[in-house]
Amino acid sequence: MKSKYGLWHVLRLVTPKLFFAGKIRFLILILLYLGCAGLLVGEVISQQLLFDAGAALYEGTVGLMTAFIALGVMAAVFITNKALTPISHYMSHFLINKMLGQEKSKIHKKISRLSPEVFEDTSSLDTINKAHEGCLNAGAMANMTIYMLTFHAAYFAMMSAYLFSLSPVLALSVIFIFIPMALGQVITAKIYIKQENAAAPIRREFDYYERCMTDREFFKETRILGGFSIFMDMFTNALKKMQKIQRISNRKDALVVTVTSLLTVIGYGGVLYLLLNAIIGGVIGIGAFAAVFASIFRIRDMMDGVINEFRFVSRSMGSVGNYLDFLALPEVKTSGKAKEAGDIELKDLCFRYPNAEAEAIKDISLTVKKGTTIAVVGENGSGKSTLMRLIIGLYHASSGEVLHGGVNIQDIPLSELYQRSTAVFQKYQRYQMLLSENISISDISTKANEEILDRVCEEAGVEPESNTFPDGYSTMLSREFDGVDLSGGQWQRISIARGLFRAHDMIVLDEPTAAIDPVEETRIYNRFAEIAKDKTAFIVTHRLGSVRLVDRILVLKNGRLVEDGNHDRLLAADGEYARLYKSQEQWYDNS
Amino acid sequence: MKRFTINNIKIHFWDFIILPMRISPGCMLIKTTNRIITALIPAMQVYVTARFIDTAISYFTGTADISEIILPMGLILLIMIYTHMQTALMSFVDGIFTLNLTKALREALIDKRARLSYRHIEDNDSWNLISRVCKEPERDIIGGINNAYTLIAIAVRIISVLTVILTQIWWLALLVLAMTIPLAFLSKKSGEKQHIADVQAAKHERRADYLSQILSDRETVEERSLFGYSDAVNTKWSEQFLHAHTARMKAASRFTAQRAGAGSVTLLVSSILVGFMLIPLSRQEMTPGMFIGLATAVVALVEVMGTFMVYAISNISRQYGKLKDIESLGALSQQEGALDAPSDRGAVKLERIEFKNVSFTYPGNEKKILNDFSLVMEGGKQYAFAGVNGAGKTTITKLLTGLYDNYEGDIFINGRNLRKYELREIKAMFSVVYQDFARYSISLAENIKLGDVNQDDDERMKWAANLIGIDNSVEQLPKGYETNLGKIRPGGVDMSGGQWQRIAIARTLYGDAPMQILDEPTAALDPVAESEVYKLFSEISKGRSTLFITHRLGAARMADEIVVIDSGRVAEMGSHAQLMSKNGIYAEMFENQRSWYAKPSESEGVLI
16 A cells, blocks of 8 residues: 655654653663764774874884874774673664553554444454554654664764765765666666566465465365375466576576675775775875775675664555555544443344445334344344344444434444343354453442352353363463463353443344354243343344244344344244245144 | 375474575585585685785886786676676576475465364464464575575675685684684574563553554444544554564664674774784785785675674574474474365265264363263154354364364264274264365356365256255356355455355255255344245255254254253253253243244243
């Protein structure tokens, strides 16, 4: 994505963040950068002094003492630089990491204020996913900018001044070294980007074939089918194609490097010529010649550094700009009317996913009395889960209204919107946390006392005393964090316990038993009767038999409410519900 | 050239050089030669600089002609040209080297991984090892190679510069040598300390990363929003991040102190060395040119030792660890015949399968998933396995298809022990649609024809597609059977779960193995689609040997024989009618499920 921000704009936003990560450290860092730059130039000057003293010593024009003093000065400059440079690195490392912590925390908070439907929009989702990467680069970018503006700028200014003071024409050396390098870097960068673009889809392809042969997802099947050689052929072909591209760009790259190296050498030749001229003309002494000659490579390395930093900064522009985009995403409102418990009303409710053509929910109007139990059925993709998200308030209606106790939920602030609502989602989470945390995470404000935990575990069929949980409620549910692995069925029960733990008047159960075997499933459905007593409950399920006895069944098809009534009535109507029901019932038919 | 393999490979320290030497000898020869020449340059430069400066001085004093300066000047230029042009050559050679290494390494790793005994795939520890090794394996190895070279180059450089010093002041050479030893030792020590601190910080970072995922990912958005736990989890995240930050910074400050200290000390020592040179200089035993050349070389050498050497030594042990991981991967057991295609299906028939007192425990588990399991299955019949989750249904198919062979007891197919079969014969015997069946992002035709890799039969493919009723949707695909599925290849088309399921079944039809196994294929489907899969399977299983695993008993009843598995054993077996009249586990489970669909008056349990 091309960012809409300019370089200057991004730097102005990003650099102060580093300052606020530690103000005093930041100032020290700048002083260190400036100091190190000065010391580097000081190294050249002190070398010059030593070499001159050495030559004079040989001639006998100065004594040993003078030479030793020159050596002492040089040693002092070199040692100070050697000691300060790592400290400046440490300081920048510290600040970058500190800033990272602050920014990441900001990301987390920002995400908590985004509407969940933002995650259904691919471009926003992309922005969110890349926010972490952008904030990682932001710190490095800020540091690099400061590094360039202080350390490198000071170094080049002082070095040029030093060369100029030796002989004005010597200041040209810097330009002799710079031009060929810059030229080469620009060309190389262009070729590099081109190659990545051409190679990326092929790389994805052969990575995929590799997975077909080796990944858990495919392993059993590929082995039993004996498909190895087929995938190996695909892999080899894709790899060959990829390597062909890389070989070509490698050749081009080598050519570019050859040309730039040649240019660089010519540049050096120029510098050497200037130096030689100066020394033969008696403008500079032996010491200055040797010291400058020894620092040619250093000048080049410094330029290399600047170019690389510049490249990093411009390459990070995209991701950092993306991070700034992320921070600007619209948030849900945080003030409004209080939520009322009561009936739930839907009025001409429509919903369309971001970027989708068709509406996922079309013109649904109905009223659900407080305390009733509702089943929602329909084929895959008929809009059941979407409707639930709208009723809970996770999604906002594209048109029409959802009212809780007569209040449009669009007017309810985030802090109240989800009060006294709970759910067991189809895509429930498996938190790699303790068993108790896995359950109580649904209601942070309630202190997780054992009594409530025991009750919801009992209701959901979780047995904290069993062998499955060696440390009871304190069992870590993750192999990765030195805990235990659970089966899908166990996880599903925990998700049910989690949903029940949260204090609620309304509960949504979205296919809560898909991974549980039928015996257990029956038990859980039976328990729901008690659990959902006096509460408004929505149950989304494929197991039509299990919801026969609810107060009311809503049948969805292609986003529309096609049938609404109790089991007997709907069966008699012989419509969509009857079709779905019979397709299951036939397998248990006694005839 | 013999293909590079990592099977049972033994890794030693010198394999940073030897291993790539075997993979890409030409490139390595050029690299090595160049590295050595480059390392010798500083020593040569001492002489050339000395010569140049001394001639320049002579020119000033009038003892030399201007023309004499041309030779040293030319040599200086020559060295410069070589130093720079070699980078061009090396970037080319390194490019080719990386390509060769990547290819050889990737292929060797794939070969090894694809041959692994199946238990390593399901075992978390070996799987972690595999994931660790195979994450950009070439990167660490190339890093290691470069560091190894850096160390060699530094050694060559030290020795050559020392030799030059030796010719001037012999005892000074010994002093320099004595200095390098504690420095190398210090670098190694600091590398190790760094590693310990890294492990400490990494522990907290992993936790912080996980919490950050919960706070940011799309998967968690529903629960995160509804339950409103962001602030609480963010607090926990901050704690972990701070722990990691503190640990890292503590390590970094120690590292900084060491680097600053070591750098200062070595510089001090080298300054003293230069100081010692002043004495022969004052006695005119050494020329100013030689003094300047040596002083420059010694200071540069110390610089190199203080940065590159410290860096190389402190990283190379980590990279060696990575290399050693390859050895551990190479040592994992393989399955014989893992990569073979199935043998000719025309030649195999299934008459009888017998499990005799089979017991099996998953590696790292204590519970016997199969416990003295015995069962006889006849060819040509349809079997259904029923039972609760974790009863061992799926495990049976894993043993039968040869994925696990470390079970107790025996399995006989057609009277011959399964252990005596070659894997390609077993592959020919069965085709399986797994619960978590693979969705290959290749073309539709390739997907179906994977069912029997020994034949390429378009008619048969169309027949299979027709039988499972995807022939209609094929017509709507942009390129018919040649359409790519999934998102990997260009122009790929997305399929729904139900469509993938049908493709998986079409694959087994195309294969026409003597026995077809379907392992709970309907978990992700809605009732209508589920019902269709049942019908489909009952259709295609006519006249074939089939094994159908399900816990929806309504679907199990159509089998000739229903096997109820409980706690790793056969609890009941018989036809639907037989088992119902037996009034055991099956009857209870069936009634339980049927009650959902019975008229309210008939059902005993009152639901909701």
